[in-house]
Amino acid sequence: MTKGKVVDLFCGAGGASLGFAKAGFEVVGAVDVDERALETYEANLCGGNLLDEHEGEVSFDEPLRADLGRGYEEPPTDDDIPTIDFDDIREFFDLDEGEVDVICGCPPCQNFSSLRDTEPWPEDQPKDNLLRAFVDFVEEEVPNIVFFENVRNIMTAGDDEPTTYVDWLTRSMKNIVRDHDSQESGGYGVDLSVLNTANYGVPQRRKRTIGLFVYGRSDEEVSLPEPTHARDPGESDKKEWKSVSETFRRAEGLKMNLESGERQVGVEGYPDDKAHRARNHRQPTIDRMRAIRRHGDSWRDLEGTDDDHHIVDAHNDVEGGAGSAYGIMDGELPAPTLTTRCTTPSCGRFTHPTKNRGLTPREAALLMTFPRWFELPAQNDAAERVVGNAVPPDFVETVMSRVPESAFRQKTVGF
Ligand SMILES: C[S@@+](CC[C@H](N)C(=O)[O-])C[C@H]1O[C@@H](n2cnc3c(N)ncnc32)[C@H](O)[C@@H]1O
Known part of the structure; x- marks a missing residue:
């Protein structure tokens, strides 16, 4: 019952x-x-x-x-x-x-x-x-x-x-x-x-x-x-927070080092997973993420560096996330709040902890505790919307x- x-x-x-x-x-x-x-x-x-x-x-x-x-x-x-x-x-x-x-x-x-x-x-x-x-x-x-x-x-x-x-x-x-x-x-x-x-x-x-x-x-x-x-x-009987990296590591058959534009379909040694698909970022966007990673984890860390030209680009491109736009997720902590734009780096701290790309819909769904087998919409906007909206x-x-x-x-x- x-x-x-x-x-x-x-x-x-x-x-x-x-x-x-x-x-x-x-x-x-x-x-x-x-x-x-x-x-x-x-x-x-x-x-x-x-x-x-x-x-x-x-x-x-x-x-x-x-x-x-x-x-x-x-x-x-x-x-x-x-x-x-x-x-x-x-x-x-x-x-x-x-x-x-x-x-x-x-x-x-x-x-x-x-x-x-x-x-x-x-x-x-x-x-x-x-x-x-x-x-x-x-x-x-x-x-x-x-x-x-x-x-x-x-x-x-x-x-x-x-x-x-x-x-x-x-x-x-x-x-x-x-x-x-x-x-x-x-x-x-x-x-x-x-x-x-x-x-x-x-x-x-x-x-x-x-x-x-x-x-x-x-x-x-x-x-x-x-x-x-x-x-x-x-000393309490509570457990430690779950982190982003451990969540990805524990997901069975998840290809960890996907690059921008790659997806986990027909990849040798891995089961097909259409939702593990990285957005195909433009080269300037990838360069910006790389520069941010070189100096810290936020576009603010570019201030006063020889990469500060990326700040202007970041501002021009920001669709939503303002201060957190293009931020890099800390793999050792739980993710920040995932929104309905959670696979779009310009909309928040949604850049993968180690790769210069946004989260894939699969990674976002795992951070929302949807099971590994959960099917997601084929369109990116619908996939990030239903995941970001979820309890x-x-x-x-x-x-x-x-x-x-x-x-x-x-x-x-x-x-
Ligand atoms: C915060 S989300 C709910 C998430 C869901 N409980 C979950 O755990 O996945 C709010 C939902 O309300 C739906 N919604 C918005 N306006 C609505 C309406 N007028 N009638 C029915 N559903 C509506 C949206 O489509 C959206 O899926």
Whole structure:
């Protein structure tokens, strides 16, 4: 018997779903709007693929492509994609009302960026439509547990205003009460904190807001698990952070010294791996990476050197990563946060620790703890997007396998 039934909203390519399955849950439904992400989800997680390896499973044949914005989005995501409610989810995945034990939700975060949303907004109306839509879904099913993931800025966004997003979220969740319950016995208690996934055994220092909501409990009764790993564990029983280099070394059959433009297909002595493909960088880009490596690990290290002409080029080429653009990853540490541009060196510290090229989609997926066999989209932009968007499966597994089982089934037993 699995630990409980999960519906994964905003499921992407299935990072969180895989984590739940690894922790012993049955994922009974998953919804997203992104076609490439859903193809990846289906190819890897559906059709009983996980059953041999894990106690849990994904028990449906295909995820649902739908708009979870519930019509709050103006304009809607795409007129051709249906906007749905929880009844539609039940119908598609053949679920009964109240059957779901856990809703997992990672509503995307663009509105929480510190640069957006400086306007005041009414206390009971968060500006972020997908957050509002997410609460509506929870209200329609009222599962025992809600697992929530978001960017860390959501913790402070709106600080100077009548309410913050998380205030609104926790208050709304407390007000959700099942028909036969009272306000005192119902509602969700929560532990909402910024966690660093490196402290939970992921080779990536990804700081995210994680919320664990449990129905019928007070906030004091709910707590996210303690870290299992540390940079310097000292005398504690924690393990040491996992590093980039050790992650690559441990990946079975991964060609380590791939150069710019090379891919691991038809390479003697190695199994084919289409996702282990390095971008074909222009020569000036390779020269810039080489110069940065000669003087340090960042374009700033070129200042005052005879290679400083590369600084101007770096600035001209920067697409996103600003100060960290073209930075070289430290192989002895967990990776920095991987973004949706994590194989593009101009967008962050995404240059390979020892090679003058960006990470391959496979390397990025390994740093996100996707398994070695996980298939990725053939297009680079889709591959880096679905990987950079994911919740690391091993992080979800670690957190969810430590939540006491009493929380899932017996609503009156202490948490
Ligand atoms: C942070 S990612 C989720 C990652 C996923 N939980 C995982 O672990 O791999 C957010 C997802 O929300 C999806 N999304 C954005 N707007 C949406 C909408 N209106 N309806 C449904 N999905 C949406 C995006 O396509 C993206 O896959």
